[in-house]
Amino acid sequence: MKRLLFGVAAAALLAGAAQAAKTDLTLGVALEPPNLDPTAGAAAAIDEVVYANVFEGLTRIDETGAAQPALARSWEISEDGLTYIFHLVEGATFHDGAAFDASDVKFSFDRAMAEDSQNAQKVLFEPIETIEVVDPATVKITLKRPTGAFLFNMGWGDAVIVDPASAATNATDPVGTGPFVFGDWAKGASITLEKNPDYWGEPAQLDRATFKFISDPTAALAALMAGDVDGFPGWPSPETVPQIEADPRFDVVMGSTEGETILGTNTAKAPFDQLKVRQAIAHALDRQAIVDGAMFGIGTPIHTHYPPHGPAFEDLSGLYPHDLDKARALLAEAGFPDGFDATLKLPPPAYARRGGEVVAAQLREIGIRLEIIPVEWAQWLEQVFKGKDFDLTIVSHTEPRDINIYARPDYYFGYGKPEFQALMEELNAATDAEAQNAILRKAGTMIAEDAVNGYLFQLGKIGVWRTKLKGMWANQPTQAIDLTAVRWVD
Structure with a gap:
């Protein structure tokens, strides 16, 4: 009997540990992105998957809509508002192993401003007069005129920093500096991201995140109830909210966009x-x-x-x-x-x-x-x-x-x-x-x-997800499903 009780207790402990160890996430999204390069496409579905997760900019837009440091750890602005000196993080690498430095910032912005640029928000870079690489960890950007929203604009997905060696193939094989690396794209079905073991900053708490494309509201409800997805950052079926609110497995979070x-x-x-x-x-x-x-x-x-x-x-x-x-x-x-x-x-x-x-x-x-x-x-x-x-x-x-x-x-x-x-x-x-x-x-x-x-x-914005999933954004101040702080709890 003692051996039986010990075995039951051990099994319970192992089950609890297994549950606590859950580090994968599957989210439903309505639209499949046309490509995965935020610097070469206007679709919001691109940023939903890769912004802050795979790609990063000098700044990033947080849940409150404020611009925060990202690949630029700090900056100084001249009194006339024309000169920005960005001090970059050191030790960061792209997912292909290339070291990140100031030359990548210059390349990315020169590329965005080029005459043949495919950047959907090329206007964000129009105020820039010159970009100077002071040293590997410092970039000096001079503007044509004061631009009050410049730091915020540099936090858009269109302003992320890319590696010159992989810039041409980011549409299908995105390479950034973020806490997740691109895993797989099953066209018409899903995109999977994997944890970046070499991330320069605070590591992701998820080992894997999958975005499943489910555009039909009826199919979305079926997938949620069957456990095929852990949630939807943007729930597509508002008429079913009362049904989901009555289910103790899920949280329903109302926000704005x-x-x-x-x-x-x-x-x-x-x-x-x-x-x-x-x-x-x-x-x-x-x-x-x-x-x-x-x-x-x-x-x-x-x-x-x-x-x-x-x-x-x-x-x-x-x-x-x-x-x-x-x-x-x-x-x-x-x-x-x-x-x-x-x-x-x-x-x-x-x-x-x-x-x-x-x-x-x-x-x-x-x-x-x-x-x-x-x-x-x-x-x-x-x-x-x-x-x-x-x-x-x-x-x-x-x-x-x-x-x-x-x-x-x-x-x-x-x-x-x-x-x-x-x-x-x-x-x-x-x-x-x-x-x-x-x-x-x-x-x-x-x-x-x-x-x-x-x-x-x-x-x-209607967010629907498992009650044990934490760190999802209630509001959507930018086109992103930011997973950098998402985690499972007991």
């Missing part, structure tokens, strides 16, 4: 080049109904391209209130008393597909008849984002502090108003927080008045 979800409008194409047509659309949109219908009430209606939780937020809900009679009158004034036909191209995320159905129904009430065209993510990037071959679309812009995209005349919705560009120049030069916020409010009001896009809602 930087995702302004918009009815993207091709303002360079008739009839959307007419302000009155865009104003009519703005009056026709019942934003709360869109949130309720597409997101089951999870999300915040917006009226410009700026998050409601931001310090420069201004309530512009009175600018174009829901008013169908006003919308019809504006359409008639624009020469469309009977409305018109147009297309609505929708990428795969549920917010777009579900939201598109609601938006189409609302615009139909004022005579705008939309043909809904579902497209895959790669098609959206090629046709809409790059080719500008669209009338309307729905997409969530998840980049932080991204109102500056409206200053780019070649951006997919084609705005680039000179007065707005001037505001962005003022914003770049401002270093005082209050001055920046005042400019941001002016910018937000200008694009709202011009109804550049149909502003729908701020994408909410």
Whole structure:
């Protein structure tokens, strides 16, 4: 009997140890990235997997949205705001064994600024005048003008530091300096990262992390309940939240994102080049109904391209209130008393597909008849984002502090108003927080008045994961699923 009891106790201890030793993680994500190089692609799904995990920049954006030291352990800024001296970490290596030093910073930024650069956020580097390698551990960057957001901008995924020897192949075989190394990409199924045993900083507490691509909400619920995944940083099925909340195996964490979800409008194409047509659309949109219908009430209606939780937020809900009679009158004034036909191209995320159905129904009430065209993510990037071959679309812009995209005349919705560009120049030069916020409010009001896009809602973040999983971010201030502090607990 004693031997039996001892055996049972030993088995229990071993089981407990095995459970405590869990160091692998499987997360569900809605979208498969088109490639794995954050310096050569606009898709948020790229940064979700590799930002902070595989690749690092001079700075990194933390859970609060603040810029923190990363490969630059510290820095000094001149009084005129033009010179930044970055002191780099020493002893860091790339995953291919190459030593990291100041020459890699210069290479990465020169590459991003080059005429043939494929960097989707090349504008981040435009303020840079010169980059000087002072010594292997020191970089001096001189700007053309003071740029208050420079440290924050260097924390974007587009500004990560890459190894010259592997830069050309990062799209399929990413090599960074981060706490995880690229393991495997099973196309159409999953991406696996492995712990970097030679990481220069605080080591990861996970040995392996797998991102499984599950775009269908029904399949997501089945995978979660069956234990095929440990959680979803962005739960795609808000209607099932009550069911998951009632299950003691899981935590449901509500947070916010930087995702302004918009009815993207091709303002360079008739009839959307007419302000009155865009104003009519703005009056026709019942934003709360869109949130309720597409997101089951999870999300915040917006009226410009700026998050409601931001310090420069201004309530512009009175600018174009829901008013169908006003919308019809504006359409008639624009020469469309009977409305018109147009297309609505929708990428795969549920917010777009579900939201598109609601938006189409609302615009139909004022005579705008939309043909809904579902497209895959790669098609959206090629046709809409790059080719500008669209009338309307729905997409969530998840980049932080991204109102500056409206200053780019070649951006997919084609705005680039000179007065707005001037505001962005003022914003770049401002270093005082209050001055920046005042400019941001002016910018937000200008694009709202011009109804550049149909502003729908701020994408909410629903995190669902096992109760014993800790370190996951509640909010999403940047396009990342940062696993650097994620761990399992007893």
